[in-house]
Amino acid sequence: MPRGTNDNDQQFRAIITGHLKTRLMDAWRDSTDTFERLPDGTWAPAPYDENMADGSTPVAWEDVADPMDPKPDRTGCALVTLEDAEDHHRVLLVKGVTSFRVGMPGISMPGGTTPFFVPFLSHYARSDIIVIMSQKVVIESVQIRGAAPYLGMSATPDGQQVPLYSTNPDIVMRWLCDGWRCRYNQLRSRRTKWDRKSQTAVPLNGRPDMRSDRQVRLECSWFAAIPAMVLQSPNRIENTDWWSANKRRKTLKKKHRNPGMMPRFKKRRDDLYFVCWHNKGANANYRRLNRHHGEVVITGQNPGAYRLDGQPCRYSIHIRVRVSQPIRDYTSVGVNWTKRTLVFVNDPLPIQREASRSIVGLDRGCKHTLATSDGRFIDLPKHRLERIDREIRRRQKSQAHRINMSGKDVREYVRQPSRTYRKVQREINGLYAKAHRIIDDWQHKTTSMLVKRYDLIVLEDLNLQGMSRKAKAKNAPGRPSVFLPNGQAAKRGLNRSLRSAALGGIADKLEYKTRLADDSLLMLVNPAYTSQTCSECGHCERNNRESQAEFHCKKCGIRMNADLNAAQNILDRGWRQLSGSDGAGHATMTQDVHPAYRGADAAIGACGTSAS
Structure with a gap:
């Protein structure tokens, strides 16, 4: 039994190809919805053919959406290419069968390496989350240029409503984060849950918000000047979060594991966060300043009715970031203002490697x-993690001592903690984050x-x-x-x-x-x-x-x-x-x-x- 290396390439390739063929034919035999692509591009039913199964070899396997459905099922289908002894190719679509697509080891043989794919079991069935990788950078500073952003109407002590403007970077960034969270929760309120008492589906909070982006801009003053690429991003993100959680719960139930809770609303105590679409240069454009620094520019526009005299309508938010590598093409940026980090959402770079036959x-x-x-x-x-753990324990001990000396209950003290308690708690959180970064x-x-x-x-x-x-x-x-x-x-x-x-x-x-x-x-x-x-x-x-x-x-x-x-x-x-x-x-x-x-x-x- 070989360990670590494989000297027989012919045997290794034959084993993997045979395993793939067995798995594919089992899926074809068990599936009732299998179609074959005709030369004119249409699809025709393809019942299981034993002669075709025995005389063909699968050369490609790919997860795709149903091409015959105008609204494709999220579960997807398997698109399989078969090759017979005369090098004729036939394409099958097996519905209701999905897999992770993984490249098998390519064996250097006469005639080159043949690409083929096999079904794969991931430890966690969260492919939609794992695939989305990113480049995270640290925010160094933020500047507001152009007009002062219109933040909405504010009530004065005598009850009058006056427009509120600000060029303070912290206030503007918090305004964007709060607006993004508010729109996200409005969309989440449309979701339903099953009520066991009434045996019907009821909204999550009882009052679904069905207003469109245009309507909330007109009716909610704090949305009026938020950039369109920021206000539109919760639509897709909320939908992805919801269905990803449903898929994850379904997978965990099949594995007889705790499925966990359904997704909830964003809370105020969560990190301040917002997302802005890049949309091929429409907004959130990155510009390199020097070797280790760059800036992301997010642009917006105040409503004409709330334009200040002597100022233009447009404003721009310049977020200066520290980078350690070139920024690849990205689809959006995510700003975590609590942690002062910015994430470029893009595809990960594949690892460049050569077949080692090991x-x-x-x-x-x-x-x-x-x-x-x-x-x-x-x-x-x-040794580094243990040192951090000792520092955390030492600070936690001092926190417990402060609570005991105050004579209050833990919950009562945490509601109104002292300045030193809050400072030490930030240090503890920073040490935890440092340990996670090391791991x-x-x-x-x-x-x-x-x-x-x-x-x-x-x-x-x-x-x-x-x-x-x-x-x-x-x-x-x-x-x-x-x-x-x-x-x-x-x-x-x-x-x-x-x-x-x-x-x-x-x-x-x-x-x-x-x-x-x-x-x-x-x-x-x-x-x-x-x-x-x-x-x-x-x-x-x-x-x-x-x-x-x-x-x-x-x-x-x-x-x-x-x-x-x-x-x-x-x-x-x-x-x-x-x-x-x-x-x-x-x-x-x-x-x-x-x-x-x-x-x-x-x-x-x-x-x-x-x-x-």
Whole structure:
């Protein structure tokens, strides 16, 4: 069994092509809505043809919207190209079947490399969120040029309504953020929820706001001078947020996981934020000033009725930013005024790599963040994170001391905290953000290195939410109000380690980077008993794991690090799945995980097959 490299290119390509064909034909056989594209461009029904399925080879797989529907279904379809022995191509449209599109390792063969794609299981079914990448920069200063923006009508102490203008950058930026949040909530109020009592769909807040952008400009004075590209952005963003949450909840329910809450309204205590469309240069234009600085210019116009004497109607907001790399083409900018950051929303750059014909298995854990099947440990910079954690704990202790000395309840004190309390709380928030940036930076660098180095990356499909769940309470027999020890105190430390390691981010970044990179694939396998199975002889026993770091096989006697042993088992399971020799079904290449693959039966089957 090869580990780390693959010397037989012909066998490797034949295995992957055969696996793709099997998955495709199963989807075609199970689907009732399959069509074939005719030479004139129209579509005709295509029932399952066994002769065509056996004599053709899939050469491309792509997720597309339904071309025959004027209002395409959001779930999409699979567009598949088949090639027969005479090099004739036939295009099939399989409805109701979607997948992530991932480039498979290209094998250098006579005649070149053939591109083909396979269905792929992501750790989180949030492709619409993962695909949207960006470039984040820091805002250094803001200037208002031209006219003073009209902020709306303001009431004087005697009750009169007077127009309000300002050239203060902080006031203007807060005005844009508040206006964007208000319009977002107006659109969100149109959504409905299911009322169990009346058994009908009712609006979220009882009063849906059906006004258009033009109507709110006329009826709400604070919207009158907001740039059109800012006022229009909540329409699409709110719609994307709503349906993404519905899709995520549906996926999590299929996996028998907690779907979470439905999206809610934006709150005032949230970060001050707004989005402005770029729209091919219509607004939010970026201009480079020097090597490390640039500015984004957002333009707007005051209504003619509220134009100040001696001033023009138009105003411009110049946001000076600090950049570290060239800004790529973008579709919009997102401004977080609370954190003083600006995001250029654009597509990520694919990782430039060459086919290495090497594969690797990765084991994620708390002691060692990543253990590879070729005998390496890749860890987070724990000394830096531990130092930050000590600083956070020290400040939290001083905060608790201030609350105790005040003699007030925690909730009462937080409503009107002291100036020192607010200052220290900002320091704590800054330290938390710094730790998150360190983890995110390490994950990006590590995952990029892995994608460049390996053609196939095999990762365990961990249920991180279930692993970090609280232990169930144990009631004493006959005494409902008395609880027995359930191990929650010991599990609290494990849960903290799992959250601090941020293991889910590794799978997210590997997913989209392998999808964008040429000749790269990420595969998820069932993690059951990978830490108790010997990677040499296949013997599976609980006592093989003597400690967290030590693995000692009771059958063949081999001793090795437990994480390295698990990484080799993960690689073996991925290889057996590709070759079709793994009867227990350790890995899956479909988007939805069957409940049996996460239950006890699958775990027992995995252990039995490994030992056989």
